[in-house]
Amino acid sequence: MDQPALLEMRGITKEFPGVKALDGVNLTVRAGTVHALMGENGAGKSTLMKCLFGIYAKDSGTITLDGKEVSFKSSKEALENGVAMVHQELNQALTRSVTDNLWLGRYPKVGGIMVSEGIMRRRTQEIFEELDVHVDPRAIMSTLPVSQRQMVEIAKAVSYDSKVIVFDEPTSSLTEVEVEHLFRIINMLRSKGCGIIYISHKMEEILRISDDVTIMRDGQWVATRPAKELTMDEIIRLMVGRELTNRFPPKDNVPGDVILEVENLSGKYTRLQEASFQLHKGEILGIAGLDGSGRTEVLENLFGAMTKGSGTIRLHGREIRNRTPRESIKNGFALLTEERRATGIFGIRDIRDNTVISNLKNYLMGGICLSDKKMKADTDWAIQAMRIKTPSQSTQIRSLSGGNQQKVIIGRWLLTKPEVLLLDEPTRGIDVGAKYEIYQLIIELAKEGKGVIMVSSEMPELLGVCDRILVMSGGRLAGEVDAKATSQEEILTLAAKYV
Incomplete structure (x- = not known):
């Protein structure tokens, strides 16, 4: 017998x-089911x-x-009526503890005062034990990796005893082990009669975890x-709306x-x-590893x-320091960060x-003012080259979908004409067509001669795009493999070497 409709949007x-x-x-x-919501970036999933x-x-x-x-x-009213949402872009009080974040806005009180x-602390521990979440409730949020912060957000949603829980790209920052853990939590919620709305671009996950799938395109229901x-x-x-026969281009x-030589690189904090490795001109070098591997x-x-x-860092045989991002940009480096919302975009500013x-120095006229004409032309180029879906240049970037925000950032860095492009999860939260x-x-x-270093938690992506793959484990370089000759099993074995 089919489960009854728990939520209907018409x-x-x-x-x-x-x-x-x-x-x-x-x-x-339907109650007790996982309903996947899919579509390209800008299709309207998050807006819905x-x-x-x-x-x-x-x-x-x-x-x-x-x-x-x-x-x-308001979201408060939704939560109080049994609808919770785990957002793709985490919005947490980073200077407060895990416990504070879990109960923010609804602190339990004695005598109402x-x-x-x-x-x-007791309720937090009970929730974590029920969900098998291993996070210190006393830890300050900013000290936790993204994956653990994501688990805290999931625990918070579950703590409301919600009838409907929306998961928006919940695995974008999780390792394979953590994905399995999340799926156990979802199956537990499904068995309790919850309705789960699951937004993801990872089709293997969708076909595995979902009961029903709704697909949207350009703000409309498709199927x-x-x-x-x-x-x-x-x-x-x-x-x-078209066939896409291959997931990866030739x-x-x-x-x-060799364009870049790195010898014995260690972090102070x-x-x-x-870590020692080389990067060649025209090469795409991948970096794999579990979360927290370095x-x-x-x-x-x-x-x-x-x-x-x-x-030591050498570019074209010359030692460089790269003590600050500003110095690195001058030396021809560009970094696409993992956390787009926190460290990638200026949300209240326009496209x-x-x-x-x-790249502001390139728009200076007489060292005094910026050339509006040049900035407009370069922004037009970025919008067209990146195929960014936006009504205009003056649209606030935070109103765009996550994938289109990512395209803006990539366009930004290309305008600096970097020699070495550092990409941390470049396709996180991006649909298959945009990927x-x-x-x-x-x-x-x-092909233009840039050196690209790309971190990704999706091994098929590393295997499909990269020439070589470095594998990190426990803060150390555990090995190097040829992307054409290796396997996911070999990469996982190396990733566990120093854990």
Whole structure:
């Protein structure tokens, strides 16, 4: 017997200046099921969920929860009525503890007056034990890796005893072991009768965890099907409106001479220890490893975003320091950071400001003012080259989808004409069609003679795009493999070497 409808959204529309984000979208989520929501970046998935969660006010349509029509005016109201959302971009109080973040806005009180630290700690521990989450409740959020912060956010959503929980790209910063853990939590929630809405671009996950799949395109509903009736190729066709026969473009870049030499690179305040490697002109060098293995630290120490403890960096045989990001940019380095919202974009600024911010010296006229004409031209180039979906240059970047925000950042760095491009999870939260475009762009940059170092937690991505792969484990370089000749099993074995 089919499960009853727990949530029904009918004819939902939402317009922003210059764009119709949702056009009569329908969604039905059954109790005790996982309902995947898929579509390219800009398809309207997150907008639809924000209308459900009270972040946006829908223009028209109806939302029915457990047989009762609702229209939440705030996320607080949604939470209090049984709808929780785990956002892709974490928005946490980083200077507060894990426990504070879990109970922020609803601190348990004694006698309705005094906040009870004891009750908070006990309830936090009970929730963590139920979910098998191993995070210190006393830890300050900023000291935790992204994956553990994500688990705290998931625990917070579960703590509301919600009827409907929305997971927006929940595995984008999780390792394979942590993904398995998340799936156990989701299966537990499903068995309790919760309705799970699962947004992801990872089709293997969708086909594995979901009962039903709804696909959107350009703000409209395209199809809803049982997951067991869908294939990866069919999902791609419905998402992009065309066939996409290969997930990765042909690798026709040819690595040349050594462009970058790194010897005994160690971080002053991180686990990174004595990493040594070379990067060739026109090469795409991948970095694999488990979360906390030191992958990101390699890039941040190269770029001067973290204080280098020791080690030597040579570009074209000449030793360089890269003590700060500013110095690194002058030396021809560019860094695409892992956490787009926290360290990549200026959310309240428009597309143009976010595009030209790293290249302002090139727009100076007479050393006094900036050339509006040049900035406009370069922003136009970035929008066209990156295929950024935006109404105009003056649109605030935070109103774009995550994938389009990422494209703006990549365009920003290309305008600095870097010789070495450092990419940390460059396709995180990006749909399959946009991923292909970014892969093409990375390969084209390598063909132009750029050196590319790319960190990714998706091993098929590393195998499909890179020439060589370095594997980090416990802050050390555990090995190096040829992307054409290795396997996921060999990479995982090396990744566990020093754990």
